[in-house]
Amino acid sequence: MxxxxxxxxxxxxxxxxxxxxxxxxxxxxxxxxxxDWRRQLAARQREAIIAAAVAGFVLGGGIAAVGGIVFGGRRKKKRRR
Missing domain, CATH: 1.20.5 (Single alpha-helices involved in coiled-coils or other helix-helix interfaces)
Known part of the structure; x- marks a missing residue:
């Protein structure tokens, strides 16, 4: 040692x-x-745009589906009379 x-x-x-x-x-x-989220977003701009479009489509479709169920069901009942 x-x-x-x-x-x-x-x-x-x-x-x-x-x-x-x-x-x-x-x-x-x-x-x-x-x-650095700005740099990450700039590096993956195409993927971010696609993700935003898909999210918008899903949210819009979800709202439309709920509206169709809620309001479409009432219309169908009225038509049957």
Missing amino acids: STRTPEQIRASIEQNRKELGASLEVLRDHVEELT
């Missing part, structure tokens, strides 16, 4: 501190890139 001098320990701590600082900077940049 080798004994390190205080200078070696300080140098090791300083090296670890520099490496940690560099790692944190890389992590910060990566997190910023992943959470």
Whole structure:
């Protein structure tokens, strides 16, 4: 087992501190890139437009279906008389 001098320990701590600082900077940049929703949307604009169209179609169809059930059922009953 080798004994390190205080200078070696300080140098090791300083090296670890520099490496940690560099790692944190890389992590910060990566997190910023992943959470930038405008950039994500711009990169996937076509998919976003398709998703919005599908969502609109489903919501519109759902509203129309409920309206048809609610109001269409009444009309059918009136026609049978």
